[in-house]
Amino acid sequence: xxxxxxxxxxxxxxxxxxxxxxxxxxxxxxxxxxxxxxxxxxxxxxxxxxxxxxxxxxxxxxxxxxxxxxxxxxxxxxxxxxxxxxxxxxxxxxxxxxxxxxxxxxxxxxxxxxxxxxxxxxxxxxxxxxxxxxxxxxxxxxxxxxxxxxxxxxxxxxxxxxxxxxxxxxxxxxxxxxxxxxxxxxxxxxxxxxxxxxxxxxxxxxxxxxxxxxxxxxxxxxxxxxxxxxxxxxxxxxxxxxxxxxxxxxxxxxxxxxxxxxxxxxxxxxxxxxxxxxxxxxxxxxxxxxxxxxxxxxxxxxxxx
Numbered sequence: 001x002x003x004x005x006x007x008x009x010x011x012x013x014x015x016x017x018x019x020x021x022x023x024x025x026x027x028x029x030x031x032x033x034x035x036x037x038x039x040x041x042x043x044x045x046x047x048x049x050x051x052x053x054x055x056x057x058x059x060x061x062x063x064x065x066x067x068x069x070x071x072x073x074x075x076x077x078x079x080x081x082x083x084x085x086x087x088x089x090x091x092x093x094x095x096x097x098x099x100x101x102x103x104x105x106x107x108x109x110x111x112x113x114x115x116x117x118x119x120x121x122x123x124x125x126x127x128x129x130x131x132x133x134x135x136x137x138x139x140x141x142x143x144x145x146x147x148x149x150x151x152x153x154x155x156x157x158x159x160x161x162x163x164x165x166x167x168x169x170x171x172x173x174x175x176x177x178x179x180x181x182x183x184x185x186x187x188x189x190x191x192x193x194x195x196x197x198x199x200x201x202x203x204x205x206x207x208x209x210x211x212x213x214x215x216x217x218x219x220x221x222x223x224x225x226x227x228x229x230x231x232x233x234x235x236x237x238x239x240x241x242x243x244x245x246x247x248x249x250x251x252x253x254x255x256x257x258x259x260x261x262x263x264x265x266x267x268x269x270x271x272x273x274x275x276x277x278x279x280x281x282x283x284x285x286x287x288x289x290x291x292x293x294x295x296x297x298x299x300x301x302x303x304x305x
Contacts, residue, residue, distance in 0.1 A: 001114040001232070002107060003080070004100050004140075005051045005239035006125050009247040010044030011089055017260040018045055045260075047089040047247050047267065050100035051239045052107070053080040057114075057231025062180045065146075065228070066173060078231060080238050082107075085274045087246045087267040090260060094128045101132050115140045116227075118236045120148045121218050144221040145236040149214075150176055156191050156211035159204060179215070182225045188212040246270050 022045065055078040064075035086099050104115060117129050121144045133140045153175050154168075161168035178187045191212045195205035215222070227234050250266060251258060258266075272278045 001055060001057055001116065002104050003051075003053050003055055003116050003118060003233055003238070004104055004129075005053075005118040005236050005242075006093070006097055006100060006122075006129070007049050007120060007236065007239045007243050008046045008093070008122070008125075009049060009243040009251075011047045011247060011251045011263055012043050012257055013045045013089075013263065014257050014259050017258060017263070018043075045089055045263075047087055047251070047263075048091060048093050048096035049239060049243050049246060050086045050096050050103075051083060051242045052100050052103045053083040053238060054107070055080050055233065059231040060228045062177055062228070065180060065234075066177055077235065077237075078233050080233075083238065083242075083274070085242045085246060085271050087242070087271055089258075089263045089267060093125055094131070097125065097128045097132050101136060105136070111138065114230070114232075116232045117142045118145060118233060118239070119143075119221075120145045120236055121214070121221075123217075126221065141223070141226070141232075142221045143223070143227050143232060143234055144218050146180070146224065146234045148236070149179060149218070149222065152211040152214045153179075153187075155207040159200060159206075159208040160194060160198065179222060180224045180228070182223060184215045184219045184222045188215040191215075242274075245274065 058076070058078045060075055060077075067074060084103050086096060086103070088096055091099075107113075108115070115138065117140050119125050119129070119142060126142055129140070129142055150172070153172050156175075157168040157172050161171065175187050175191075178184075189212070191208050195208040200208070224234055226232075246267060250270060251263065269278070272281050
């Protein structure tokens with residue numbers, strides 16, 4: 001099967017490299033040397049990242065993900081192979097997602113394999129994936145990262161338990177097993193009822209309501225029973241690792257401020273290296289440079305120096 005995963009990571013840019021809306025927000029900063037209360041930095045431009053990889057399905061159960069015995073190790077997830085990475089700070093999400101689909105098409109031109117898309121829940125990315133699938137007349141299931149879902153459940157847990165309370169862990173584990181069983185809507189309703197039962201005011205229950213709303217909004221993409229039964233991955237570790245390796249490890253060094261051409265060039269080179277294509281690219285690059293420098297002289301009868 002083929003897995004396609006998409007994510008984004010902010011890159012600190014020079015002022016002339018920011019998108020128009022971000023640059024406008026940055027220009028409205030009240031003080032030139034210090035941020036006022038509530039002001040965002042507005043220094044970053046989103047880098048869109050795509051990963052395509054092969055894997056052999058490994059059917060699993062809820063107990064394989066969250067064992068009844070908490071001392072027991074979870075069963076191994078499907079292992080990624082043949083990873084292809086792509087990142088761009090100039091292209092928008094639609095273009096990067098289209099590039100990911102193009103790579104999947106190259107690997108499976110007749111669409112004989114199962115394709116699955118994994119995301120962290122970003123609504124715009126989900127919309128673009130669905131649009132790209134429609135354009136190519138494909139049906140591709142979309143799975144939201146289970147780890148990302150768990151973060152929302154943990155935030156809800158602290159509405160009902162003191163910080164560090166071991167009972168919070170048991171509560172989160174119970175809700176997580178329900179979500180894995182395909183009962184995200186029931187969990188969302190239970191979270192809201194619990195907040196109401198405890199008489200929490202709007203501020204106290206804020207994270208609980210956010211978690212419930214998130215579960216309901218992403219419910220179509222939380223079909224974990226099907227994903228586990230079919231042996232699909234349910235976490236986005238591959239794309240998270242790609243964001244760290246391609247973007248954060250190099251672009252997020254202390255004090256770095258990137259120009260748009262410089263950031264794009266570095267991202268392309270790092271992706272080429274990760275994909276094992278750098279040697280082929282460098283051969284092509286040298287050929288292009290030789291033609292650029294010498295070809296015109298040969299055509300005009302000149303002698304290359």
